[in-house]
Every structure is written in structure tokens, then in C-alpha cells.
Amino acid sequence: MNKSIKALVVFLCFICMLIIVMSCKDDRPETTEILAISEIKEAPVKPKTKLSQEFKAYWYAGEAEITSYKLEQARYGELRDGTAVLVFVTEDFLPKAQVKADHYSESNTPVLKLNATKNFNTGIYPYSIMQSTFYPVANNAHALKVSASIQEWCGQVYTQINNRTDFEVMSHSYFQSEADQHFNIEKTWTENELWTKLRIDPKSLPTGEIDVVPSLEFIRLRHKDIKAYNAFASLDGGTYTITYPELNRTLKINFNLEFPYDISGWEETTKSGYGASAKTLTTKATKLESIKSAYWSKNSNVDESLRKTLKLQ
Secondary structure (H helix, E strand, O other): OOHHHHHHHHHHHHHHHHHHHHHHHHHOOOOHHHHHHHHOOOOOOOOOOOOOHHHHHHHOOOOEEEEEEEEEEEEOOEEEEEEEEEEEEEEEEOOOOOOEOOOOOOOOEEEEEEEEEEEEEEOOEEEEEEEEEEEEOOOOOOOOEEEEEEEEOOEEEEEEEEEOOOEEEEEEOOOOOOOEEEEEEOOOEEHHHHHHHHHHOHHHOOOEEEEEEOOHHHHHHOOOOOOOEEEEEEEEOOEEEEEEOOOOEEEEEEEOOOOOOOEEEEEEEEEEOOHHHOEEEEEEEEEEEEEEEOHHHOOOHHHHHHHHHOOOO
16 A cells, blocks of 8 residues: 555544544533533522502601500510510611611612510519511512620620521620520521511411521520521411421411501410429510601600600600
8 A cells, every 4th residue: 555545544534533532522421510510590589579659658758667565474484564665667778787877878778677675574683675677678588687685684695697698697695505606507587587577568478387597585585596497387367377396386476467567466375484394375465556756866855755655654
């Protein structure tokens, strides 16, 4: 075989091998890296709740809604008389710093804030409880921040949950077993945010079997782990009920079916006390009065009359 024929044969063999390689390349499985990239998906964004003119007129009038309640609080196996107040107000929130904005900006997140307070005595010493929830009025995400503080003569505790990549939990307590804690948990429903979600659109409340972080007040008073617990939620007319089988606890929130869906009261049934002496008791809050007020400017002695209006004196 002369040189020209040999060269032609080599060239044809090369072309055949190239075709085979290219054919295999087209059909080869994707690498792990390629598969990983192809499987990356953006987290679905839930649609925003369309705010009605009625909502805007009520919540953006430069006033807060303040409602007082007669409180029967279960503590140490007995019911204690006291008062509770729910303060709902809209405000601008800084999404990164997660604090109230000093000035308006289009980058701020509008929230419906709830400051919920309780005051009652246990024998000689008083309890003061406050929980704050910052919930986006868009109603399409979890609360941006939830915090709670409890003060009594033995000491004080403070807990805060920030909604970032995960829920970032910070908790401080005077109890050795709780002390200072910093950790993350997966995002899920928080009981605190459901009170504000209700005020925006009660029909959007989650129902059925759900995982919920109980109210920070309950967790701290009962010294429970800060985590999600399995629960069952139901909406029946003007009553929203959450039952926690593991905690032997049921919460019922009663509200007006008509806008602005004001809360008329609530009941929380659970064990109170310790050990064999623990009793199943029901904490109850019954509405006294409700007003709209720019309370932050009502700080003169003459403004104390508003506390009488709210039946807090």
C-alpha cells in the first residue's frame, strides 16, 4: 500500500473516531455539577394581599388601635386577675437591620406591628409581660421579627427571633438551664405572627396539621425548648383554634368576622403548676374597651384620662 493510500485510511479512521466521540458526547449524562446548577430554583414568592381602601383608611390614619382586656391568668396552679392590652399599628421597618425605620424609604418594608402586654400579680410580686411582632402587611411571608420580655421580682428574660436565611434565635434568662442562647431554626409558622395575620385577612390563616413555634410568652413561662411543635389549627366562624397535642395546650382567639377583624378575647387551656399538683386551667381575656389614638404623643398628665377610657385605672 503506497503512502497516499495509507494517509487516506488514517484520515478516514480519524473522521470515524471523531464522529463516534461527538455522538457519545451528545448523549452523555450530565455531571453532578451540571445537575446541581440545573436544579437550583428560586423560592416561590407568594402573592401579596391586595390592601383594600377600607384597610388603608383604617390602618394608615396616623393612629394605633389600642384594646384593653380583663385578664384571668393561670400561673402556679391558680388564676390571677390582671389586665392585657393589644396595640396594633402600622409602621415602616428596615428589612436588614430589622428595626423600626426613622424615616420613610421605598426600600422599607411596611409592617403591622403588635405590642401585646400583660400585667398581673402572683401573691406579693408582680409580672409584666410584653411581646412584639412585626408582620409584613403584604401577608406573604413570616414575621420579620418577634420578641418577648418577662419581668418579675425573681429576674427577667428576653427572647428574640429574627427572620433572615433561617430564624435566628437569641435568648437571655436568669435561669442557669436557659442562660444565654444563640442558634438557628428552620422557618415555619410562629404563633405570634398569626395574631397579626388574622387582622389582615383571617381567611389566610393556616388550618389543618401545621408546625408552629408557640408564643414566646408560653415558651418562657413554661421553660420549653424554642422550636416548632406539631399542632392542629381550625377556623370556625369568628374563632381560630390551635391545639398542641405534645404540649397539652389549646389556644382560641375570638374575633369579629367583619373588618377590621378586631379581637374580642381569647382562651388558653393548659397545665398550670408543677408536678403532681399541676392543674388544667384556662387563661381568659375579655375585651373592655378599644380606641384609636396616636398614643406616642399622649404623654402629658392630662392624657391619663385615656387610661380611664380603656378601664385600665
